[in-house]
Amino acid sequence: MSQAPASPVILPGATLGVLGGGQLGRMFVHAAQAMGYFTAVLDKDETSPAGRVSHHHIRTGYEDPLGLSALAQACAAVTTEFENVPAASLDQLARHLPVSPAGSAVAIAQDRAAEKAHFVRCGVPVAPHAVIETPEQLAAVGAELLPGILKTARMGYDGKGQVRVKMAEELASAWEQLGRVACVLEKMLPLAHECSVIVARGRDGQIVNLPVQRNLHRDGILAVTEVFEGNVPEVQAQQALAAAKSVAKGLQYVGVLCVEFFVLQNGELVVNEIAPRPHNSGHYSQNGCDVSQFELQVRCMTGLPLVQPRLHSPSIMLNLLGDLWFQDGDTARTPAWDQVLALPGCHLHLYGKVDAKRARKMGHLNVTAATPEQARATALQAAAILGIAPF
Numbered sequence: 143m144s145q146a147p148a149s150p151v152i153l154p155g156a157t158l159g160v161l162g163g164g165q166l167g168r169m170f171v172h173a174a175q176a177m178g179y180f181t182a183v184l185d186k187d188e189t190s191p192a193g194r195v196s197h198h199h200i201r202t203g204y205e206d207p208l209g210l211s212a213l214a215q216a217c218a219a220v221t222t223e224f225e226n227v228p229a230a231s232l233d234q235l236a237r238h239l240p241v242s243p244a245g246s247a248v249a250i251a252q253d254r255a256a257e258k259a260h261f262v263r264c265g266v267p268v269a270p271h272a273v274i275e276t277p278e279q280l281a282a283v284g285a286e287l288l289p290g291i292l293k294t295a296r297m298g299y300d301g302k303g304q305v306r307v308k309m310a311e312e313l314a315s316a317w318e319q320l321g322r323v324a325c326v327l328e329k330m331l332p333l334a335h336e337c338s339v340i341v342a343r344g345r346d347g348q349i350v351n352l353p354v355q356r357n358l359h360r361d362g363i364l365a366v367t368e369v370f371e372g373n374v375p376e377v378q379a380q381q382a383l384a385a386a387k388s389v390a391k392g393l394q395y396v397g398v399l400c401v402e403f404f405v406l407q408n409g410e411l412v413v414n415e416i417a418p419r420p421h422n423s424g425h426y427s428q429n430g431c432d433v434s435q436f437e438l439q440v441r442c443m444t445g446l447p448l449v450q451p452r453l454h455s456p457s458i459m460l461n462l463l464g465d466l467w468f469q470d471g472d473t474a475r476t477p478a479w480d481q482v483l484a485l486p487g488c489h490l491h492l493y494g495k496v497d498a499k500r501a502r503k504m505g506h507l508n509v510t511a512a513t514p515e516q517a518r519a520t521a522l523q524a525a526a527i528l529g530i531a532p533f
Contacts (some may be wrong), residue, residue: 146280151338152444154178158243159217161204163190163491166420167223171196173436182216184209191494214238219443221397223293223526225251225418226297242396242443251418254295254326260448264392267412270329284406286330292316295324312355332407337374340424341387342448343439347386348419350450354379355423358533366533370456370514381411389416398439429489429508434500455510460530462505467498469529474498481527485520487511
């Protein structure tokens with residue numbers, strides 16, 4: 143009697159791996175374990191948040207051949223929680239088991255110049271920009287791109303690797319300040335607000351999405367995400383969703399992808415950047431949706447069916463930075479979580495990091511309620527207790 147062909151679906155009971163041991167890896171591990179999977183984390187930090195809660199913790203660097211081999215042997219599929227994992231490591235793992243997202247997609251997300259070129263190929267709107275890799279390209283920059291923001295092409299996140307430039311004479315010194323590395327100069331545009339879309343694309347090309355998220359950044363770091371019906375005009379929401387799906391299809395992407403947008407004062411959208419992983423702005427989905435972004439990550443990498451998530455409650459996410467531990471000076475004090483958790487609809491998620499540091503992401507607070515007004519009122523109460531500026 144002949145055997146049936148092996149199912150492409152990886153069912154619970156298998157071991158799933160993740161490159162990176164930070165908070166996104168930790169929340170992926172929790173989601174996978176809740177669905178019945180075993181987990182393995184590759185991260186050299188013995189106190190990494192994900193490593194501390196995983197079944198297996200492989201303590202090596204991302205490029206260590208022995209560590210990658212151990213991960214491949216232990217796992218049925220692998221993903222990443224960090225866009226700056228070497229794409230070559232993902233490619234190496236892909237020779238042995240399913241890897242999502244692919245190294246080729248991650249490589250594009252790691253390079254702003256390649257990322258911008260991909261957006262153009264996909265027909266989605268981007269800010270006027272110029273790539274600067276040589277003194278000749280620097281000299282050729284036109285006045286129409288100023289004032290602008292000079293960003294390193296690689297390794298920039300949370301506002302790092304960026305310099306604002308008002309006049310042409312400032313551009314050369316800004317490039318020197320960034321080490322004369324490859325950069326992208328983006329024209330500064332009159333912004334109304336920012337938003338993002340998280341999509342999940344399966345191996346079969348099926349795409350589902352979370353609702354459009356309205357975001358507030360402070361000092362280059364996401365501070366607040368608000369999600370409810372009408373948080374952005376419907377026309378903008380549909381444009382953002384169409385653009386995000388186009389970007390994912392163009393990459394032949396498999397996995398969870400966040401696409402960030404600027405909304406201009408005239409109502410137009412331009413794509414800012416992508417993150418090839420779950421995203422800070424999607425954390426509200428843990429409590430506001432019937433399927434979280436981390437469950438979508440598990441479903442994508444295992445070939446399980448993708449279902450369209452439903453927002454069941456208006457939601458607001460507050461990012462909790464290490465600064466909250468230092469409200470009274472240089473001595474760290476635990477914030478008043480008991481007061482916050484006395485408020486209805488507050489869901490605390492702390493990342494298990496050993497030490498609080500200023501500007502370090504320590505956790506997030508999801509606030510859900512029956513109406514957007516109730517969610518906002520409660521979130522503002524929580525912010526006041528914690529010392530977060532109102533919004």
